[in-house]
Amino acid sequence: MIPDFDNQLQLLIDAALKEDVGDGDHSTLCCIPANAKGKAVLKIKEGGVLAGVDVAEKIFRYQYPKSVFTRYKSDGDAMTVGEKAFEVEAPVHTILQCERLVLNIMQRMSGIATLTRSYTELLEGFRTKLLDTRKTTPNFRLLEKEAVRIGGGVNHRFGLFDMIMLKDNHIDYAGGIEAAVERAANYVQRYRPDLKIEVETRSLDDVRTVLRVGQGKVLRVMLDNFAPELVKEAVDLIGGAFETEASGGINKETIRAYAATGVDYVSVGGLIHQARSLDLSLKAVAK
Numbered sequence: 001m002i003p004d005f006d007n008q009l010q011l012l013i014d015a016a017l018k019e020d021v022g023d024g025d026h027s028t029l030c031c032i033p034a035n036a037k038g039k040a041v042l043k044i045k046e047g048g049v050l051a052g053v054d055v056a057e058k059i060f061r062y063q064y065p066k067s068v069f070t071r072y073k074s075d076g077d078a079m080t081v082g083e084k085a086f087e088v089e090a091p092v093h094t095i096l097q098c099e100r101l102v103l104n105i106m107q108r109m110s111g112i113a114t115l116t117r118s119y120t121e122l123l124e125g126f127r128t129k130l131l132d133t134r135k136t137t138p139n140f141r142l143l144e145k146e147a148v149r150i151g152g153g154v155n156h157r158f159g160l161f162d163m164i165m166l167k168d169n170h171i172d173y174a175g176g177i178e179a180a181v182e183r184a185a186n187y188v189q190r191y192r193p194d195l196k197i198e199v200e201t202r203s204l205d206d207v208r209t210v211l212r213v214g215q216g217k218v219l220r221v222m223l224d225n226f227a228p229e230l231v232k233e234a235v236d237l238i239g240g241a242f243e244t245e246a247s248g249g250i251n252k253e254t255i256r257a258y259a260a261t262g263v264d265y266v267s268v269g270g271l272i273h274q275a276r277s278l279d280l281s282l283k284a285v286a287k
Contacts, residue, residue: 008142009055013062015139016101028096038092038284040099042085042106045279048114050079051150052106053086055143059102064094076113076150087285099282107277108140109147115275116151119268122252126259128266131156131245135269144272153271164188164197168224171200177209185217198245200224207234211241223263224248232261 042056053075060067068089073079085106088095119130132148132155134141145155157163164187166180174180181199188195196219201207210221223234225248235244245265246258258266 005142005146009058010062012139012142013059013101017059017063017097020101021097025093025097028093032092032096034091034093036092037089038095039087039089040095040282040284041087042102043281043283044079044083044085045081045281047078047080048110048278049117049151050077050085050106051075051109051113051147052102052143055105055109055146056086056088056102059098059105060088060090060094063098064090066090067094079110085280095282095284103280103282105143107280108275109143109150110278110280112144112147112272112275113151114278116148116153116271119252119255119271120152122255123259123266126256128259128263129154130271131265131267132271133247133267133269134159135273137272148271151271154265156267162195164195165200165222166197167200168202177201177206178213181210181213181217188217196220198222200247201234204230204234204237207237211238215241218242220245220264222247222267228254228257228261231258231263235262 044050050073053071053073057069060069070087072084072086079085116130123130130153132145132153134157136144141158145158149155157165164184166184171177171180174183177199181197184197188197197217198220199210199214199218200222201210202224207221207223210218220243221238222245223231226234226246231246238244243265244263245267246261246263247267250258250266250268251270255266
């Protein structure tokens with residue numbers, strides 16, 4: 001779950017506008033009167049899943065709280081070429097200062113939501129859920145993960161702070177799965193009883209070790225780079241003792257084979273880092 005979304009979004013908007021506007025939007029300042037009011041429409045130029053409408057409204061209202069924002073479509077809606085997503089009425093200076101930030105965010109979010117939806121549709125009929133990962137753009141994770149949610153996926157841990165994930169390097173540095181799990185469980189008991197523990201496994205022998213040492217301590221077992229037939233063996237071996245997650249190289253061609261194993265989750269980093277931004281435009285409405 002994304003922590004403190006509204007506060008984090010406000011910080012993101014503030015930093016992004018400062019980055020873009022700097023000491024002034026001189027292109028606007030030089031030719032548009034400060035008191036000029038205007039209207040603009042968000043036009044859809046490419047089909048897909050719309051995402052970022054809620055964020056766009058917050059951006060305009062952050063700059064000008066009295067902005068009039070009229071929605072024609074909502075986050076998660078299918079969109080087709082020629083449709084309008086929203087109209088905004090505000091000072092022209094506000095519209096022009098926010099234009100590129102709104103477009104950059106909505107184009108990126110819509111691309112992620114569209115790719116995510118195409119994956120979730122492949123999982124229809126299976127119990128397996130689709131997870132994102134931490135393979136995100138620094139300082140933009142908030143909205144990339146929100147786009148995954150809009151597209152029908154499930155957010156995995158947001159950062160290093162909200163779950164313990166004992167990956168291969170943690171395990172190797174700790175001296176093995178047994179030592180890593182024991183130390184993690186002791187840490188949770190002492191400092192953060194709310195933290196859940198996930199353990200990455202690289203073989204069926206690793207899975208057997210977690211079954212032996214992780215009862216009552218581990219929530220989920222990650223099956224990393226297991227072929228579908230090996231995932232099936234691992235899921236049967238675990239027998240519901242832990243949640244299960246398949247990860248590593250899963251794509252549209254293989255995701256249904258993984259889901260057929262009965263695994264609880266599949267994680268796909270490509271939902272975010274392989275998504276392509278979609279084409280949208282914000283155009284002035286003539287008086």
